[in-house]
Amino acid sequence: MKLYNADLPPYEEDAVLLTQYLQENNMEALGKLYSKHAEMVYYVCLRYFKEEEKSKDAVMQIFEELITKIKKQDIKSFPKWLYVVSKNFCLMDLRSKKGRVEISVDEFVEFPISMHQEESYSEKEGKLSSLEQCIEKLPEKQRVTVDLFFINEHCYKEVVEITGYSMNEVKSYIQNGKRNLKNCMDRADA
Amino acid sequence: MRKLTFDIAHLRKYVNGELSSKEMHEIERATHDDEMLTDILMGLEIEKNNQSTPLSLADISDQITERTQQRPRSRPLWNNNIFKIAASVVVLLTATGVLFWNTQKQETHSEELAVNDMPEGPIGPSHDRIAEISATPDSVGKLYSEPKYRQQDVHPEQNRKHENVSANLRSRNLTEQEKQILAYTPTEKNIEFSQDIAGTLNLGHPKHESDVIIINTEAQDKSNLIASSSKKQAQPRIADTRVSINPNATLSAAQMRAKLSNMGLEPQTNFISAQVLDQQSKKPLAGVEVTDIQNDRVALTDADGRFTYLANNKQSLKINAEGYTTREIATENGAQTILLSPKESFLEEISITKDSKSSKSTPLMGREKYMTYLRNEINKITEQRYAFTVQIALSKKGDPDTVTITKSSDESLNAKVIRIITRGPHWTTGSDWKKVTLEISSL
Numbered sequence: 001m002k003l004y005n006a007d008l009p010p011y012e013e014d015a016v017l018l019t020q021y022l023q024e025n026n027m028e029a030l031g032k033l034y035s036k037h038a039e040m041v042y043y044v045c046l047r048y049f050k051e052e053e054k055s056k057d058a059v060m061q062i063f064e065e066l067i068t069k070i071k072k073q074d075i076k077s078f079p080k081w082l083y084v085v086s087k088n089f090c091l092m093d094l095r096s097k098k099g100r101v102e103i104s105v106d107e108f109v110e111f112p113i114s115m116h117q118e119e120s121y122s123e124k125e126g127k128l129s130s131l132e133q134c135i136e137k138l139p140e141k142q143r144v145t146v147d148l149f150f151i152n153e154h155c156y157k158e159v160v161e162i163t164g165y166s167m168n169e170v171k172s173y174i175q176n177g178k179r180n181l182k183n184c185m186d187r188a189d190a
Numbered sequence: 191m192r193k194l195t196f197d198i199a200h201l202r203k204y205v206n207g208e209l210s211s212k213e214m215h216e217i218e219r220a221t222h223d224d225e226m227l228t229d230i231l232m233g234l235e236i237e238k239n240n241q242s243t244p245l246s247l248a249d250i251s252d253q254i255t256e257r258t259q260q261r262p263r264s265r266p267l268w269n270n271n272i273f274k275i276a277a278s279v280v281v282l283l284t285a286t287g288v289l290f291w292n293t294q295k296q297e298t299h300s301e302e303l304a305v306n307d308m309p310e311g312p313i314g315p316s317h318d319r320i321a322e323i324s325a326t327p328d329s330v331g332k333l334y335s336e337p338k339y340r341q342q343d344v345h346p347e348q349n350r351k352h353e354n355v356s357a358n359l360r361s362r363n364l365t366e367q368e369k370q371i372l373a374y375t376p377t378e379k380n381i382e383f384s385q386d387i388a389g390t391l392n393l394g395h396p397k398h399e400s401d402v403i404i405i406n407t408e409a410q411d412k413s414n415l416i417a418s419s420s421k422k423q424a425q426p427r428i429a430d431t432r433v434s435i436n437p438n439a440t441l442s443a444a445q446m447r448a449k450l451s452n453m454g455l456e457p458q459t460n461f462i463s464a465q466v467l468d469q470q471s472k473k474p475l476a477g478v479e480v481t482d483i484q485n486d487r488v489a490l491t492d493a494d495g496r497f498t499y500l501a502n503n504k505q506s507l508k509i510n511a512e513g514y515t516t517r518e519i520a521t522e523n524g525a526q527t528i529l530l531s532p533k534e535s536f537l538e539e540i541s542i543t544k545d546s547k548s549s550k551s552t553p554l555m556g557r558e559k560y561m562t563y564l565r566n567e568i569n570k571i572t573e574q575r576y577a578f579t580v581q582i583a584l585s586k587k588g589d590p591d592t593v594t595i596t597k598s599s600d601e602s603l604n605a606k607v608i609r610i611i612t613r614g615p616h617w618t619t620g621s622d623w624k625k626v627t628l629e630i631s632s633l
Contacts, residue, residue: 019615031258038250039198043233052242072479072510083226155214
């Protein structure tokens with residue numbers, strides 16, 4: 001592999017492309033950067049709009065927004081930032097037609113409750129015993145699914161097969177179980 | 191917590207049930223902490239349920255490439271606007287002048303009387319006069335010929351705006367109406383021109399903020415010139431003229447709420463309407479980005495420097511304009527004026543750096559960020575501890591052109607490190623631009 005040839009289709013990183021655009025107003029760099037993530041943007045739009053053509057249009061509309069927006073903000077993680085911009089774009093669009101579309105937030109899984117899930121190993125150890133106690137207190141269906149999913153690391157499909165519950169039931173038991181567990185743990189902390 | 195990243199192809203396999211249980215669990219587990227992943231998966235599931243063909247990435251890339259090859263849209267400059275506005279002032283004044291000329295001839299006699307009733311002694315270029323003048327085009331000549339009125343401390347600087355207007359006109363033969371307008375225009379100082387999006391032209395005077403002349407370009411009837419004065423309570427003599435207060439006067443909170451309810455929004459929504467002005471010149475700033483700090487939503491100011499924003503709770507907004515210091519404001523209900531003060535000239539700073547002989551080259555993004563960038567990149571290619579000493583020769587533009595590694599903890603990584611630097615961010619060149627030494631080591 002020739003590493004020094006500047007003409008090579010480069011392994012260009014987000015940060016590099018981003019600085020190229022910010023410092024030299026290099027539209028091509030922004031285009032490359034966006035192309036890398038356009039698929040992600042498309043599927044996020046599709047999740048909200050549920051229409052392919054509208055989502056494709058949205059991908060280009062978001063790119064237009066990006067051209068100016070990107071200069072005004074200190075972006076640490078481009079994909080994360082782009083995701084927020086895309087999602088806001090979709091929500092704003094849907095809100096403008098409020099009353100016609102309902103977005104379910106429960107279709108897949110619950111959004112993360114805590115943004116600070118990074119914990120030190122020792123803290124985790126300390127909590128393990130109270131976690132076990134809390135799991136024991138869960139209603140039967142939640143206890144079984146949580147145990148299978150989080151502890152035994154089975155995927156949803158396997159949990160369905162093992163328990164005989166439907167896919168939606170499994171997802172909802174795991175969600176509710178997780179929420180109950182969190183509440184139980186918070187009480188144990190207090 | 192383990193951070194996982196998945197590519198779309200992998201996620202599509204998940205949706206199609208082509209992954210092993212372990213891989214599936216891995217993704218499912220990650221969705222519990224990653225909203226973005228959840229959304230993408232749901233998008234993929236919709237695609238599968240709609241049985242639509244997968245997105246053609248090539249199509250999207252083509253569109254993006256096409257867009258990037260267009261010339262960037264240039265920002266409108268205030269200076270250009272001045273001329274545009276000045277030109278429209280002249281055109282509009284001419285048009286209205288013609289209208290008055292034609293419609294008010296019969297009434298001229300009584301109008302002249304009113305002008306003659308004016309007190310003697312020092313006559314300032316006040317707005318009362320404008321009201322009179324505009325109502326009685328026939329009498330303009332008289333006013334103009336009064337030396338006191340013309341001589342009233344006219345500063346050349348203050349009049350520059352109007353000279354521009356008149357200079358444009360003198361380059362061709364003037365119509366009678368244009369001469370009439372020119373007859374009084376240069377004597378009136380400090381008139382501020384502004385034009386809103388609807389095309390309404392406002393002429394105002396800083397000392398008489400409530401006095402404005404509004405010329406509506408969307409001519410609904412033939413007398414569009416509106417003159418007003420709070421000082422004199424001048425009643426319009428022409429049936430079609432109406433006395434108006436400044437249209438820029440802000441709406442009351444109650445009025446805004448009424449507007450809001452029309453838009454079908456929740457009552458607890460805060461409705462902010464504000465105008466962004468230059469602190470010194472008090473000129474409106476167009477295209478200023480107003481960012482909601484909490485959710486990154488952005489609103490832009492219009493040509494009048496105005497923006498409106500709907501906030502769901504007590505948030506603050508960041509006002510960010512190129513060349514101005516960034517400000518944060520609270521989203522209070524109602525109207526406010528935001529003044530931005532210009533930043534110290536950025537260009538000057540650069541020239542100072544370049545002038546001093548002993549300056550050092552620095553990465554454009556700042557040294558600390560640059561080092562973080564380098565470490566992040568190197569961490570991707572090795573898990574070992576490392577230490578490199580490199581010499582970088584920058585191009586005059588600040589590209590890290592040639593990189594030599596003088597000390598290396600792992601020679602097999604040299605090529606990659608060189609690549610990271612040469613492909614990396616640009617530098618500002620100092621006196622040492624031909625030979626910048628850099629030490630990079632793992633933390």
